[in-house]
Amino acid sequence: MWCHRTSRREFLLGSLVVLGGCSTWDKLNMLVLRQVPPQEVEPYPRQTRLVGDLAVPFNMHPVVLESVGLVTGLRGTGSDPKPSPQRDALLSEMHVRGVKSPNRLLASGNVSLVLVRGVIRPGIQKDDRFDVEVRVPSQSETTSLRGGYLLQTNLKELQVLDNAIHSGHTYATAEGPVLVDPAADPKKDRVLCCRGRILGGGVALKSRPLGLVLRDKSIHDAATIEAAINRRFHTFDRGLKTGVARAKDDQYIQLTLHPRYKDNVHRYIAVLRSVALRESETERIERLGVLQRRLMDPISASRAALELEAIGKPAIEVLLQGIQSPDPEVRFYAAEALAYLDDSRAAAPLAEAARNVPAFRAFALAALSAMNDVSAAEKLREMLDLPSAETRYGAFRALWAMNAEDPAIRGENLRGQFSYHVLDTAGPPMVHVTRSRRAEVVLFGRDQALQPPFTLEAGNQILVTCREGHEMTVSKFAVNEPDQKRVVPARVDDLVRTIVELGGMYPDVVYALQQAKACGALASRFEVDALPEAGRTYSRGEKAAQDQKAAQEAAGPGALAAHSPLPDLFARTESKPSEDEVPRGGGSGSRNDPGAETSAKPGPFGALWNRLRGHSAE
Structure with a gap:
């Protein structure tokens, strides 16, 4: 949401000049966290100020x-x-x-x-x-x-x-x-x-910096924000513990991406902006009590969970109370924050949310993937057997982001063309291909047969035929090259491997699999980017929905309930055509x-x- 105060917007846009003539690569993008309606929120102690009160994000636009x-x-x-x-x-x-x-x-x-x-x-x-x-x-x-x-x-x-x-x-x-x-x-x-x-054809030559820009120039405030963030977050550079924030001048704080949030940059920024600038032990205890009560209310739970996550380990006991709530929404937001604190007790409620609540699925799987925990990995492995295509593939992608060498999903790179994974799963057989992030073929189920008769094309040079029986012929016809022919079992695994062996590339394999499904040769389910989606609506009880609607109407059109930022792990790359396309x-x-x-x-x-x-x- 963009800030609607004209003078503040003009000041922040003008700060681009102060920052040294940044290119459009460095254009300012202001992200203001959505606030829960004030009448639904118990007030904080007056002295509690957050990083977000003084600074807005920088470089958060594509x-x-x-x-x-x-x-x-x-x-x-x-x-x-x-x-x-x-x-x-x-x-x-x-x-x-x-x-x-x-x-x-x-x-x-x-x-x-x-x-x-x-x-x-x-x-x-x-x-x-x-x-x-x-x-x-x-x-x-x-x-x-x-x-x-x-x-x-x-x-x-x-x-x-x-x-x-x-x-x-x-x-x-x-x-x-x-x-x-x-x-x-x-x-x-x-x-x-x-x-x-x-897919994955672009390679970044440099890291794109993240940052915070102060609303008002102040060396003191910049130093205060740097210290507050570094008390909560740090990384290791050549074995040395280093804070993630560095005040470059009186208006700009440069940020280093914390590894735990590599697949959820927007959440990282939201958590950083929820860090308290300075707070005594007594004040923190008082604020934890307020946040505990807000966490147990579904309407304010998401925002409260973010602020508890920003507090860190001292907030774990409050979040553990949240995962015991009878309300699914409260349980989810509490578990999500616990996951980014790498607490193993988040695994079970997050797995429950991923299985049973489509609105929470993408966020729950992304949170599980951020954990460095055996129980989280085991919950993801269990979901590989489920009938839901997006749940089982979402679990696969989450496992891959957690540990690409996990024995349950470890694959191979077929001649540098694409990643190929054959999984031993108990669920219904499925073939999954991607059209975003990276070239990848995943077989859920090892022995998936092709049913004759069929004739398939794999690009411009490879032809696959099978009239009857359990064998197929894969042939390559290329100009100025001798013809090549392979007779292999009529299975999906052999189809994929033989096409690549004869020089086929990822698009050729996808083309052949799509034809196999269209002509009935492939009985297995065939899916393309069956990703868990964000933006789905979670239906609360009628009373809660009425309360939220009344609160939002009273707060005005600009006040929306907070929600979890979209994880990059399941973000879809989309574009709209221009007139000359x-x-x-x-x-x-x-x-x-x-x-x-x-x-x-x-x-x-x-x-x-x-x-x-x-x-x-x-």
Whole structure:
């Protein structure tokens, strides 16, 4: 929520100049925590002030990086780009990289100029990966990017001025195979065929700093905030204990991301802003009593839990009372705060919330993944067997974030193409693929058979056939290469491995699996990014709902009940198209959008991509 006091906003925006001419990479984003209606909250001791009373977050907005790139390996579906600033920029880059005869290469029909776009999340660290989107310009004659590979390109902040592209510093690089909607037909769905995604294809070249900006300049207040935060949070740098906050001047405090919050940066900032500036032991005990009463009220529980988490270990006993509450909402918020304090007693109530309350699922799983605890890992392993697709895959992702080498989910990297995990689970068989964060295939159930007859394509060069029996033939036909053929058991595991063995990439594997499901060869459930979702509504009792509505109406339209910040672990990368994103002559009909909890037979793969882009294909 943005601050609505005009003078304060103008002052904070003006502070960008004071901070030394920051680029749009460093634009100020003010996050004001939503407050519980005052009549529902017991007042604190008057002397208690929090960090959030003096400072607002800095650099908490997503940053868009762009570039012009070259996709190769298109086998006649590319085009020679028309004269434009984008073509000039690409030719300049090709000359810098020493490409011989660049104009001849562009005219070959096997490459295409593409516009590359990546979104850098707040708190990203050096060498972290992020998704990259590619699309052809509106004037392009390219018919499909399927089977293409984006050559390495530098991602920058770009602006077009005076019919020329002006770029800033290079913040990341991008490269990798382009994943195009497998269901898209080049003759009917040219829009979908001319755009795609490279999962984890972007690599950050530098860490993106987090910070706090004081509302009013004050060396004293900056030092006070630094000391207050460092009493609560620290990290280790080369074995030395170091506080996470450092006052750089009289208005800016630089923050280091604490490892426990690496997948929940917004919660980290919310907790830091809930730290008391200074407080005696007596005052803290008094405030703990107030927070205990607020925690037991579902309407104020989320905000109270954040402040208790900010207090740290002295608040654990109060939070333990919360997980004994008969109210599911109170139990969840108390357990969530306990998890970020790494208390093992949070595991059971969080697992209960993840299983039974969809509104809490994403937050509960993210909190479990933040724990360094055996009981939390065991609860996540148990959820791998559940019938709910988003619960079991959410548990998988949480386990992977906790410990990628956990024996229950440990996978392998297939020839550098993607992560491949075959799990021994007791639940119904399921095949899961991703379209965000990283290229990944997960088999829930080891021996998943394919039912003949079927014929599948895996990209532009690989064909899979099976007429009858329990064996299939995987063949590769490539120009200027000898034909290759493999006869392997008709199982999903063998299909995936053989496609990669013959040179196939992640998009080829996904394409083959989608076809197998569509033609009935794959009996197992097939899911794409079955992620737990935020934004779902938890239904309280009628009396509680009426009380909350009355409290919010009395407090005014700007007062909303606090809630847990969205964890980055399950955040979806979305973008909306601009007017120039549709190639000429392209179009496709709209499609339905199946959710994560779909039936065993999923809808068209393209509909899931539409959800990613935030619109229907037109």
